[in-house]
Amino acid sequence: MVLTSVPAAETAYQYVRELVLDDRLPGGTMISEGEIAGQLVLSRTPVREAFLRLEAEGWLRLYPKRGALVVPIAAGEAQSVVDARLLVEVHAVESLPDSESRARLVATLGASVAQQAAALDRGDLAEYSSLDSGFHLAIVAAGGNPLLTSFSVTLRERQQRMVARSLWRDVERARGFVVGHERLTDFIRDGDPRGFAGALRRHLHDAHLPERAAAAGQPA
Incomplete structure (x- = not known):
């Protein structure tokens, strides 16, 4: 799954982002760094960077020691x-x-x-x-x-x-x-x-x- 020519954090970012946009990770779903790292065979550090970027873009909400919540689609x-x-x-x-x-x-x-x-x-x-x-x-x-x-x-x-x-x-x-x-x-x-x-x-x-x-x- 990992593309060696692409930085690990970018790989993790694109992977999670597509899961959210395609609704394979629906709003309200909790995910963890370890879960994504395991799926991509990466360490947690690049996944953490990806989560921070996705939070800044409004796709995730991070909770220390608990993981990340996929932000639900807002009413309206x-x-x-x-x-x-x-x-x-x-x-x-x-x-x-x-x-x-x-x-x-x-x-x-x-x-x-x-x-x-x-x-x-x-x-x-x-x-x-x-x-x-x-x-x-x-x-x-x-x-x-x-x-x-x-x-x-x-x-x-x-x-x-x-x-x-x-x-x-x-x-x-x-x-x-x-x-x-x-x-x-x-x-x-x-x-x-x-x-x-x-x-x-x-x-x-x-x-x-x-x-x-x-x-x-x-x-x-």
């Missing part, structure tokens, strides 16, 4: 993430400098949509999830603001954790989101930021706030 966090993503992605589309930039983005998004569909045809939900993240990140990056692009990565990580069990295990549900990506791409191609904003709101609510979307009469 899903809505907050959706609201933030709407602001960032719509701003990016509104900030596209010219038709040439828009055309490049549309080409990138079109290629991504095709790859997403192919991944789902293979039943590869992990690849689809990665492509989905890349699709939305490409939109933000096209807006030309590196701080918002970095912030978008953080939002996607939080969102990944929220939907790890409920969304990315359902191929047919994911196919509906690919159709949503096609619509978003069409609005960008047409130079219609307002249409994009409405489509993105429906897309995100359906993906991450499904109960609220259904109550509002939005399509699933």
